[in-house]
Amino acid sequence: MNSPIGVEMQSQIWQPVLPSHYLRASKNIVAGFLQGQELALWRSEAGAVQAWENRCPHRGTRLTIGRILNDQLSCAYHGWEFDTRGGCTAIPANPSLPLPKQLRVKSFPVAEADGMVWVSAAAGNAAASQALPPTSTGALAFFCRSLGIRAPMGDVATELNAQGFKATGAQTWEGTLAGQAATVLLNEATSLRTFAHVWLSEEPAAAALSDVLAKCRLFRRDVEARASSRSS
Amino acid sequence: MSATRPFVVRRKWMTTPDVAAFELAPADDLAVPEIEPGAHVEFMIERAGQPPLVRHYSLCNAPGERDAFVFGIKLEPQSRGGSSWIHTLETGQTVKLGAVRNLFPLSQSARRHLLLAGGIGITPVLAMAQALEANSAEYQLHYFVRGEEHVAFRERLERAQAQGRLHVHTGLDAAGVRAVLADLLDGPAAGEHAYCCGPGFFMDTVDEVAQAKHWPEEGLHFERFQAAPVAADAIDDAFEVELSRSGTRCRVEVGQTIIQAMAAAGCEVITSCEQGVCGTCLTNVISGTPDHRDAYLSKAEREAGKLILPCVSRSKAPLLILDL
Amino acid sequence: MTFQCSDKTILDDWLTVGPLTRTEGKTEALPYRTQLLGAEVEVWKDVGGKLAARTGQRSLLIQECYGYMWICPSGAPRKDLFALPEYSQPGRRIVDCEGIGVAVSGLRMVENFLDMGHFPYVHAHYLGEVPQTEVATYDVSVDETADEIWATNCRFFQPKTSKSATTGLDVQYRYRVVQPMGAVLYKTAFPRPGEMDAIGLFVQPHDEESITAYCLLAYYDDVSTETDLVGFQHTIFGQDKPILENQVPKKMPLRPGIEVPTRCDAMSVAFRRWLASRGTTYGAIA
Numbered sequence: 046m047n048s049p050i051g052v053e054m055q056s057q058i059w060q061p062v063l064p065s066h067y068l069r070a071s072k073n074i075v076a077g078f079l080q081g082q083e084l085a086l087w088r089s090e091a092g093a094v095q096a097w098e099n100r101c102p103h104r105g106t107r108l109t110i111g112r113i114l115n116d117q118l119s120c121a122y123h124g125w126e127f128d129t130r131g132g133c134t135a136i137p138a139n140p141s142l143p144l145p146k147q148l149r150v151k152s153f154p155v156a157e158a159d160g161m162v163w164v165s166a167a168a169g170n171a172a173a174s175q176a177l178p179p180t181s182t183g184a185l186a187f188f189c190r191s192l193g194i195r196a197p198m199g200d201v202a203t204e205l206n207a208q209g210f211k212a213t214g215a216q217t218w219e220g221t222l223a224g225q226a227a228t229v230l231l232n233e234a235t236s237l238r239t240f241a242h243v244w245l246s247e248e249p250a251a252a253a254l255s256d257v258l259a260k261c262r263l264f265r266r267d268v269e270a271r272a273s274s275r276s277s
Numbered sequence: 278m279s280a281t282r283p284f285v286v287r288r289k290w291m292t293t294p295d296v297a298a299f300e301l302a303p304a305d306d307l308a309v310p311e312i313e314p315g316a317h318v319e320f321m322i323e324r325a326g327q328p329p330l331v332r333h334y335s336l337c338n339a340p341g342e343r344d345a346f347v348f349g350i351k352l353e354p355q356s357r358g359g360s361s362w363i364h365t366l367e368t369g370q371t372v373k374l375g376a377v378r379n380l381f382p383l384s385q386s387a388r389r390h391l392l393l394a395g396g397i398g399i400t401p402v403l404a405m406a407q408a409l410e411a412n413s414a415e416y417q418l419h420y421f422v423r424g425e426e427h428v429a430f431r432e433r434l435e436r437a438q439a440q441g442r443l444h445v446h447t448g449l450d451a452a453g454v455r456a457v458l459a460d461l462l463d464g465p466a467a468g469e470h471a472y473c474c475g476p477g478f479f480m481d482t483v484d485e486v487a488q489a490k491h492w493p494e495e496g497l498h499f500e501r502f503q504a505a506p507v508a509a510d511a512i513d514d515a516f517e518v519e520l521s522r523s524g525t526r527c528r529v530e531v532g533q534t535i536i537q538a539m540a541a542a543g544c545e546v547i548t549s550c551e552q553g554v555c556g557t558c559l560t561n562v563i564s565g566t567p568d569h570r571d572a573y574l575s576k577a578e579r580e581a582g583k584l585i586l587p588c589v590s591r592s593k594a595p596l597l598i599l600d601l
Numbered sequence: 602m603t604f605q606c607s608d609k610t611i612l613d614d615w616l617t618v619g620p621l622t623r624t625e626g627k628t629e630a631l632p633y634r635t636q637l638l639g640a641e642v643e644v645w646k647d648v649g650g651k652l653a654a655r656t657g658q659r660s661l662l663i664q665e666c667y668g669y670m671w672i673c674p675s676g677a678p679r680k681d682l683f684a685l686p687e688y689s690q691p692g693r694r695i696v697d698c699e700g701i702g703v704a705v706s707g708l709r710m711v712e713n714f715l716d717m718g719h720f721p722y723v724h725a726h727y728l729g730e731v732p733q734t735e736v737a738t739y740d741v742s743v744d745e746t747a748d749e750i751w752a753t754n755c756r757f758f759q760p761k762t763s764k765s766a767t768t769g770l771d772v773q774y775r776y777r778v779v780q781p782m783g784a785v786l787y788k789t790a791f792p793r794p795g796e797m798d799a800i801g802l803f804v805q806p807h808d809e810e811s812i813t814a815y816c817l818l819a820y821y822d823d824v825s826t827e828t829d830l831v832g833f834q835h836t837i838f839g840q841d842k843p844i845l846e847n848q849v850p851k852k853m854p855l856r857p858g859i860e861v862p863t864r865c866d867a868m869s870v871a872f873r874r875w876l877a878s879r880g881t882t883y884g885a886i887a
Contacts (some may be wrong), residue, residue, distance in 0.1 A: 083849070100849050102861050104712075107847040122844050123718045124734065126882035138718035138865040145551040148861055365795075470755075552864045556857040556874075572867040575743065575874070 059178055060216055061161040061230040061242055062086065064188055068094060068162065071116055075107045078234035079166050084153065085109045086162065089129045090116045096164040097131060098151035108150070133190040140236060154178070159185040161230060161242065185228055185244040192241040194265050196272035201241060204268045205229060222264075223256035225249055241265075281321050281373040287345055289368050292429040295352050296397060302345040304371060308344055312338045314404035315382050315472075315500065318346055319375030335401035335500065336377070337430060340411045346374070349429050351397040381500035382473070388468030390416035391461060393483055395475020398438065399429050401500050402474050406443075410436050419461060420480065421446045421454060451482070458486040465492055474500040481547070516592040520544055520601040521563045535587035535597075544601060546587065553589035560585055565597035604656070604674050605639025605808065608883035610786060613679040614780055615664070615671040617803040617815060618644060620697050624652065624670070636807040638674060638883070640766055668697055669803060680748065683779035687799040687819035695829055698834040700805070700815035705845040707782045707804040707812045707886035708853040708876065713800045713841055715776045715868045717757045723840050725805050726760055727833075730769065733758040736865035743875065752776040753867040773797070778872055781881045782806060790821040798822070800834075809884045810851040814838060854886045 062077040076099060077084035083099035085108035090108065093274040097118075099107050106122040113119070117126040117134060126135035133148040154165040156178030163178055194201055202218070210220030218229045225245050232240040243261055283304040292298040302307060317333040337347045358454055366372065383390065390409055394402040399420055409416040418437055422428055424447050437443040446457055462471065462483070471492065473483045480499050487497050513531045518538060522527075527542035529535050536546055536558065549557035553571030562585050569579045571586040578584050585599070627633045632643035642661065645656045654661040654672055661873045667688045672760055687693055703710060713719070717736050720729025739755040741880050755774035775787040775797065782804040787797040801817040816834050837879050854860055855877045862870050876885060 103863075104860055105848045105850065105854075106844060107849060110843065110847050121722065121847075123716075124731070125723045136863055137721070137731070138736040139552070139863050140735055142552055142864055145549060145861070145863075147549055147551070549861045550863050554862045554864055554866060554870050556870075559857075559862075572741065572864060573870055573874070 053275050054187040058167055059156065059163045059165050060232050061094070062164045062240075063162045064191065064242060065094075065157050065160050065162050066188070071113050074109050074111060074113065074118065076107075077162075077164065078232070078238070078240070079153070079164055081235045082153075082166070083107070084164060085111075085118070086155075086164075087113055087118060091129075092139065093129065094155045094157060094162050095129055095131070096162070097127075098153075098157045100146060100150075101125060101151060102131065102133075104226040127191050160244070161185070161190060185246075187248045189227070189243040189245055189254070190261060192243065192261055192265050193234075194238065194239045194241055194268055196239060196268045197236055198231055198239045200268055200272045201231060201239045204271070208264070223260045225253060225257050227257070281375050283371050284346065284374050286366055286368050286370050289366065292349055292431075293427045296349045296350070296427075296429045298347070298349045298430065299366070300345040300347050301372065306418070308343045309338075310377060311340075311343060312336050312346075312404070313379045313382055314376050314378065314408040315401045316379040317381075317401070318348070318377045318403070321373040321375055327437070333378075335404070337400050337403045337407075337433065339404070339407035339433070349397065349400050351385035361587075381472070381498060383472070384470045384498070386468070387496070388415065389466050389470070390414065391465075391469060391471040392416055392418040393421075393458070393461070393471060393473040393475070394418065395421045395473075395479035396423075396427070396499070398473070398475030398479070398545075399431070400474075402472065403430055403433055405472060407433060410440070410442075417442055417443045417444065419446065419457070421449065421457075421475065424448055451478075451591075454479070455482055455486060459482055459490070460576050461492045462492055464489050464490065465496055470496040470498065472498045472500075477501070479502075492560075513591060515595070517596045518592070519596065519598045521598050522601055529591070534589065535591070535599075539587070539601075546601065548588050551588045553586045556586070558586055558588045560587055561600035563598040563600050566593040567591075567597065568593045603640060603642065604637070604703055606674070606883050608748055608881060609675070610679070611638070611781065611806075611883045612675040613673065613677055613683045614782070615673050615678060616782060617805050618642060618654075618670050618672055619805065619813070620629065620669050620699060621665055622668075622697070625697045626870075629653070635805070637672065637837075638806060639808045642668060642672065644672075667801070668695065669815070669817070683747075683749070685785065685799070685801065688817075690759070690819070692821060693799075693819045694822055696818040696820065696830050698816040698831045700813040701835065701838050702811070702813050702840050703843065703845050704811050704851070705848060706810055707806045707850055708881075709845055709851070710776065710804050710812055710814050711782065711784050712853065712869050712872055713845055715752065715778070716866075717755065718865050719841075719844070720757055722760075723771045724837055727837065727840075728759055729757060730760040733760075733769075734746060738745065738864065739867065740872060741867050741871045743871065748879070750778040750868070750871050752871075771801065776868060778875070781876055782812075788848065792820040792824070796821050806884060832849045850886065852884055852886045856887065 058078055061078055062079060063075060063086060067075050068086060070088045070092055071090045074085050074087045077086050085097045085099040086094060097108060101108055101120040104122060106120055108120060110121045111119050117128050119126050122138045124135060127150050128134045131150045131152040133144055154167060156163045167223055191195055205218045208220060210218040213219045216231045221227055228244045230242040234240055237243050285304050286299060287302040288300040290298050290399045318331045320334060322332060334348045334350060342534040383405055392405055393400045406418045428445055434443050473480055480501060493600045515528060517526055517528055518535055525542050526543060529538040536548055539546060546558050549555045554573055556573050562583050567582055567585040570589045573586055573597040574584060580593045616637060618637055623633045624644055627645040629645050632645040635642055640656045642654060642656045647653050651666055652663050652670060654663040662676045664671050666682050667685055671682055688695060721731045721734045737756055740753045742751050743749060753775050756771045758769055759772045760769040773789045777785045779785060786800045790796040790798040798821060799819040803815045805813045818830060820840050855873055
């Protein structure tokens, strides 16, 4: 997918969906997005992140409105439970019937690196899953914020390029924001929405942080304005 | 559904401790048709929040009794809902009645009539007795009850009693009933027909004894109230399944599903709920009789027998051939 | 305006546009306006007090029944409006609970109304309680003459059967689908042993993915205040709303495989099969 000024921005198999610290072990379920696919993410007691299609196989209820109970995800509608392998382990309305073995939630491969949760869009696609998950580089030290931007990822990439950022890896751009060394990780949520996760290489002083945050807001404003003027 | 006519409860009384008797008069004040002895009428039971039920009740009307329908209904603890509703029916209320039919008529060629009534089976038999009495025909009425207090419509039996034609047998156990019947059915007199109505086991006993005594079949008449009992065959059997396309045959053991047996034989069928509800494993039946255990197929589909859900259903016959 | 609907089974059906009370004080010049099947509809009472309705310039067939207004969008109804004998049964108290808006297909709303498995989760402490979560096997039958479906012999454990109750009881239920967009629920009437209260769900489809769900009670209850009765219904519907609005997709998939039912979903399975067999597609994905 090309941006107007010729910067190639190919969506990678692995995308940074959430900062790792958003998921507290066996506590919360957070929504994520991956090229139009809604995700429900949660962390097991053992620490492993689960990235599931955000839809219960029973009646299509979003799993993100469910809750974590005894290291299982319990759907809000009928209380069906799914374990960390995505298999259904309880159907409370029929406690005496054997559980259908085929009944599982669709799950996506997950990797954690540099404080981020990466999810692969491959979901069992053998060829695509050969793409290796990202590994930690140690470059991300301080989490600044995530920005939800109402613009296609190509537009965000274009603007980053215009701000002097360079693409250095899968969905990864490096540059400076308000004088601070920054890394921006892009998640193509849908064809019209992008999440930009902004990290700094070290913790700034309070005033400097304030400037960085202001720069982020301006960045988003500019990208969104350009995207909407093009579409109107 | 046939046309119905509204009737009003003119009178209701308990003729025995567990039999309610009713007189239902037409709401339009027109006469009821002349009722043949042995006839029954259709009741349309509409209840709030339930699908309508149709029930049949035998009429006790005497000849010429045309201002109301008369009948009695026993409160059955295991009823499918029909009789308990009737007991809340009060004087002045309206009910809908349908057709009057007779599946238990008196034989025109009979010259003697042996009437056998067990419990609530008295209702059609009583109509017969009243009709035979009015025609001065030869008959005997034998009425089997648990106790004297369970004799229903005693006032209508007075004539028969006075004539010595009524015989009430109280408190007999199965052996006692059989002994009395053995005596009564011991060789029919010329032109004698027997008519029997009562609980299933009572009629079965009459049937057995009559057959043992070589009572001619055309001279033996039953009015069976209840639907045939469900055969006690809930015990599963092993059977064979053949997959018509591959020719594979496999045996489905007791406790094993068709899907499991096929998988063991190397044929995988996609399933989903494994509870006979989702329709994913729906398969065509080439030949055989499916034993449906699912909650997916419609009544028509079940009866047609051309579809099966192999994750839960079984086979009634030893061989089931599937289109796989 | 024309209705944004090509589904004959819906166009020929009687669809509600709300209770009669919504036309109070409305005239032809200032009618009650509402949306039905993607089109704007105007309803008012003429000088003689008779209901009238139109969409754009086209007048619409409308009738009042059970205190509600019903429009047949095509003008050629496939059959009479469903029977609700409880509405005029002596001794019953009729309470209209009006409606709430829900952003989902009307078919999913009806299916939710027929479901008991969610009682201990969505309506915890009201209609059900963990761990009494089992839905016992019940019977499903199709009334081919009336073109309706019934679930009978249903029962579910309810923790509190009234404000003053201290223990729970098994409550008897019966469910009746009268239309794709309408159903009636019957449940044990505690003040009258042997009788059942009736609750009607009438869905007005504004479009395929948004509705107003109206509720009409025909109860044997001379004790509760109207506020309490209406408030309870709104509490229940208010608990269902976030679940329904989080079902994906909003339209109901009719093809088997996408959503997997289990044994306790027999009524929902029958409902989806019934819709598929009669060709209902509005608010569904075939």
